[in-house]
Amino acid sequence: MEAGIVGLPNVGKSTLFNALTCSVAAQSANYPFCTIEPNEGIVSVPDDRLKRITEFIVPQKIIPAALKLVDIAGIVKGAAEGEGLGNKFLSHIRQVDAIMQVVRCFEDPDVTHVAGNVDPIADIDTIETELVLADMQTLENALGKAQRSARSGDKEALLRVSVIEKCNAHLESEQPLRTLTLNPAESNAISSYGLMTAKPILYVANVDENDLEGKHPLVEKVRAHAAKSGAGVACVCAKLEAEIAELDEADRAEMLADVGLAEPSLNVIARETYRTLGLQSYFTAGEKEVRAWPFAIGSTAPQAAGVIHSDFEHKFIRAEIYSLADLEEYKSEKEIRAAGKLRAEGKAYIMQDGDICHFLINP
Missing domain, CATH: 3.10.20.30 (Beta-grasp domain)
Known part of the structure; x- marks a missing residue:
């Protein structure tokens, strides 16, 4: 299972990815499309139950659950028509199991916003519109083939036509497919299409270091938007977390205490991403290792x-x-x-x- 990090250019997406994966790669320049191919990284999922188990079963190794993250280049308006290498970037999103959309909720005159002003809801709408348009195109391409197969009376093809039409009607109302209820048979009928708006989503509000709890009105707007579709929201100051990630353990603890955090916000992001993917953990425990294993709910x-x-x-x-x-x-x-x-x-x-x-x- 893997999650793709998406967002408009210059919202802090790659900074967050580098911090999450403790990447030592050089920071990208402050302009769009600096990430052409998706970078991939493996992130541990913090779980205090591992430590509690090892109080009674002492292993040689402790192995937390992990998830794969993909840093996908910034999407811009018109991506569904190929703007900004859009088709290539959208194909990367089709391959992941969940989406982490980073939205900028801070002001900084030194960091240019691609739209000229900071508006996280407009950013969300821009990307969602592109994904809706791309999904409609995918379904339109699939409909003709399904209709031809359905002429023979094939039950699976008839169901597929029905589901495609149902999904298209929902998308035409400018609603993502994650807000459309499908039964298991219907979901299975279109599972091979990699529909992007059907994927679960986590909104990551990139906040200023003076707003680590995410109390700014911009963050509240993101929370209100997410609540409409049951999406999650997590707050992080990507710039601060990137600095914390580079410190050794002692200095990291001191810096966290200085800014009033009990743990890095990246830990929260990892756990929320795990939840968004629909994963839980079971454990195996013995002298060789105590390990968390991910499984689908x-x-x-x-x-x-x-x-x-x-x-x-x-x-x-x-x-x-x-x-x-x-x-x-x-x-x-x-x-x-x-x-x-x-x-x-x-x-x-x-x-x-x-x-x-x-x-x-x-x-």
């Missing part, structure tokens, strides 16, 4: 086991599961087992966030 035990290795899903027998609360109460897995708290779960079990697991598989 609603996954069965075999599907979650398959995250470790695809063979684990096909050869799954059962899962032995206990909770962190059990570990903190009984202090060891041996005592959890002795107390009858170690649960045996089969193939139909729906994994829960925070489960600590052993998977038993066929050889």
